Amino acid sequence: MFTAKTYLLASSLEEAYDALQKNKTNTLVAGCCWLKMTRKRIWTAVDISRLGLDSIVPDGDTLQIGAMASLHSLETDPAVKGFAGGILSEAVRRIVGVQFRNCATVGGCVWMRAGFSDLLTALLALDTTVCLYHAGQMPLDEFLTSPVKKDILTHIIVRGGQRRAAYVSMRLTETDFPVLTAAVSLLGEDWRVVLGARPGLAARCERAENALGTGDRDAAIQAVRDDLRYGGNLRASEAYRRQVAGVLLARAVEKLAGEGAAE
Ligand SMILES: Cc1cc2nc3c(=O)[nH]c(=O)nc-3n(C[C@H](O)[C@H](O)[C@H](O)COP(=O)(O)OP(=O)(O)OC[C@H]3O[C@@H](n4cnc5c(N)ncnc54)[C@H](O)[C@@H]3O)c2cc1C
Numbered sequence: 001m002f003t004a005k006t007y008l009l010a011s012s013l014e015e016a017y018d019a020l021q022k023n024k025t026n027t028l029v030a031g032c033c034w035l036k037m038t039r040k041r042i043w044t045a046v047d048i049s050r051l052g053l054d055s056i057v058p059d060g061d062t063l064q065i066g067a068m069a070s071l072h073s074l075e076t077d078p079a080v081k082g083f084a085g086g087i088l089s090e091a092v093r094r095i096v097g098v099q100f101r102n103c104a105t106v107g108g109c110v111w112m113r114a115g116f117s118d119l120l121t122a123l124l125a126l127d128t129t130v131c132l133y134h135a136g137q138m139p140l141d142e143f144l145t146s147p148v149k150k151d152i153l154t155h156i157i158v159r160g161g162q163r164r165a166a167y168v169s170m171r172l173t174e175t176d177f178p179v180l181t182a183a184v185s186l187l188g189e190d191w192r193v194v195l196g197a198r199p200g201l202a203a204r205c206e207r208a209e210n211a212l213g214t215g216d217r218d219a220a221i222q223a224v225r226d227d228l229r230y231g232g233n234l235r236a237s238e239a240y241r242r243q244v245a246g247v248l249l250a251r252a253v254e255k256l257a258g259e260g261a262a263e
Contacts (some may be wrong), residue, residue, distance in 0.1 A: 048067075
């Protein structure tokens with residue numbers, strides 16, 4: 001469990017940002033689901049829960065999701081459920097349990113840039129922009145590869161509500177961390193194919209996207225096996241993940257074709 005010397009319930013983003021810069025151990029606390037697993041020694045814990053950052057605002061083909069929106073709200077919000085085939089709701093529903101998902105936040109999930117992230121896999125299959133208080137807006141893939149600098153993620157903007165999309169994951173037990181995740185989306189002839197928990201960060205596979213565009217599903221399956229890097233950890237070996245990647249892609253494509261058929 002982390003410890004904090006002092007606590008600041010910020011009354012503005014400016015106050016929160018300034019507090020974060022004052023001491024290198026000062027840390028933003030959101031749902032604390034991950035932080036409480038750490039032994040961090042924090043000087044000031046900066047809380048942004050009173051800044052109204054938990055809203056989910058649909059606007060046509062776009063969703064604006066506040067950093068403090070809970071993962072459970074992604075499951076239950078009608079606008080999110082109806083957005084791009086409900087892919088965001090589907091991606092988070094197997095993360096631990098409802099009590100956990102009521103605390104864990106979208107901002108925490110995105111900020112952590114975790115390789116095992118279900119949500120990042122789904123967000124990469126859509127057009128996602130990350131909005132930071134200090135650094136401004138940037139595409140999610142750029143954010144994921146940028147050096148980490150202290151900032152506040154205020155919200156994300158997700159475009160692509162009209163895309164058809166599907167999400168699947170493989171887990172050893174229902175609520176465990178995923179062994180592998182896959183998301184596909186389609187608008188017109190434009191496919192997105194994303195594999196996550198490889199166990200590295202979620203990544204798109206361009207050759208698989210092109211193959212699906214020409215209707216060659218087998219080539220797409222081969223491409224996700226050949227082109228992406230996989231690794232081994234206590235949940236699965238590198239070779240097993242490579243094999244499963246093709247299976248998950250096939251399942252995701254079938255699910256998309258069936259418009260939400262059971263996984
Ligand atoms: C036991 C366990 C199982 C898990 N299983 C899964 C799983 O199966 N799939 C999956 O995808 N995820 C899984 N997770 C990850 C989980 O989804 C994240 O830990 C959680 O969403 C983080 O959100 P939080 O609000 O609790 O963040 P916190 O724990 O409060 O913060 C995490 C980090 O993010 C920073 N941070 C938080 N919000 C912001 C912000 N708005 N701006 C800037 N920095 C911020 C904090 O300073 C901290 O460094 C698991 C976590 C645990 C502990």
